[in-house]
Amino acid sequence: MYFFEWMLWWGNTLAEERKDEVFGKDFMDENQESLKAALEEEHPPLDRPVSDNPRSRGPVYAFNDTYLEMRCGSLEHYRGLITPLVLAAGLFAFGGVYMTLGMLVRGPGHNSILEYLFAIAVIGGLTAGLWYCFFKFKFYIPIRWELFTHRRLLIRFNRKTKQVYLHRPKYAGGVVTMPWDKIIPIHEGAGMRLVLAWMPHRTGQPFVTFAAVGKRAGTAQDLLDEWEFIRRYMEDGPESVPKPRVRSKIPWPWYSLEPQFEGLWPILRHGDWKLWLGKLLMSPAFLILGAGHWVSQLLCWEPRWPKIIREAGQPGKPIPKLTTAEDYDPETCRRLYLNADLWMPKDYDPDAPAEEEFGSQWLP
CATH class of the missing domain: 1.10.287 (Helix Hairpins)
Structure with a gap:
């Protein structure tokens, strides 16, 4: 289900006259304060390890010397509702x-x-x-969100071009090319997916890009291990990480049952018989949701990367251009700039020196 991705893009491209109606003045004021606090957060550099056990829980669709391709999407376990x-x-x-x-x-x-x-x-x-x-x-x-659309959302890490590519439907922002060195990993804890973010204060663009990668985690350490796997692959190469199992893109029915149980095994392993009994009683619901997930997969089509991204990193082939607001149609570009205050303080100046307080307006 691509509800989160659609909602994010819908907010990014909301008409100016509807912003106060949808979000409200109180929300926007509180959001501005949290954004200013977020600017002061420090993130570890990409050359610093965060785990001694790099591993990917998948699903991984491609793994070679040039790129690593994985599934992304924030609400995959609800697909089928x-x-x-x-x-x-x-x-x-x-x-x-x-x-x-x-x-x-x-x-x-x-x-x-x-x-x-x-x-x-x-x-x-x-x-x-x-x-x-x-x-x-x-x-x-x-x-x-889950029918007659892309069968899955994809994220591709290209270590030769030092870029990250996201494949999403047009109603969720479309295919974008983001810089690897501006990435922000977010690993909150159990039950969540590894979230990768590109924020405006790092990319210089008036919109935010999120990608929820892989499966839900059973523990917080799972997220750190997943991020370390990606980080080492991009920084040190494929020989620095254990080779993952590459999954077929054929929509086999048993693949549709996996999202319902992601993150549950560590909980069940340490749970008592009451927890196991509760999950057993809920198993018919999991089966129904899994069947809906599989039908959804059958009624969707396999996403295909643009040629320039498929060839990126090969000798003599061009490097894809990083995505900017100007790559969209004029009206969408205008709205992206008008809604930039959802992700950046209104008075933030991306060109101001770091020691200065907030300078001129973000919007031109």
């Missing part, structure tokens, strides 16, 4: 159309003309009303 509802609603909607057409073709039959017309009016009205609400209230937006 919307799919059964959409299929049921679609069956009802198309069923109404089919019944209406069938009655028109067959004629009144054994019923009176009045009953025949009344039945057509009721079935046709319900069907038309459902489709009207579908488009009027934009019910199609949640469908795009």
Whole structure:
């Protein structure tokens, strides 16, 4: 499910007149204070180890001397919630159309003309009303989070170009190229994924980019090990880390059960019989969610990198350009700058010397 990625891009490109309506003045004031505090946080340099046990829990789709490719996405374990509802609603909607057409073709039959017309009016009205609400209230937006979209989100670390590439749908920001040396790892704790961030005060761009990499962690150490695996690969090469198991991109059904149990094994290993019993009772729900996840995968398509990214790092091939706000259409670019205060203090000057207080406005 790509709800978080869609929400982030939606906030980045929100119309100016709707910002106060959506976020509110109090939220924006508090957000400004937290952003100023975040500017003072220090992050360890990329050449400093954070773990003695680098390892990836996957899924890894490519691992070679040029690039490392992994799955990303923040709510993969919830993918499958919307799919059964959409299929049921679609069956009802198309069923109404089919019944209406069938009655028109067959004629009144054994019923009176009045009953025949009344039945057509009721079935046709319900069907038309459902489709009207579908488009009027934009019910199609949640469908795009897990149906008829990319089968998975991808992140590719290219050690030759020292760049990181994110493959997302256009409604979530599209494919972007970010610098490796501006990355900020966030490893909060158990139950979370490793989050990689590119903040405006480091990239010089008026938008933030997040990527939730791999699986949910059972312990905080899992996240440190995952980040150390990526860090060593990019800094020291593939020979500095244990070779991970490379997974096929074929949507096998058992792959869809994994997200439901990510991060649970360490908890279950140290839990008592009550915890095991609770999980056993919940297993039908996990199976239903896993089935929905698999159907979602089957109804989506495999993402494909642009040619310049596929060839990046090869001898004689161009290095992809880093993504900027100006790479988007003029209206999106304008909105990205207008919403920059969601991620940077309004009076922050990226060109000011470090010892100075906040200088001129971020927005031109």
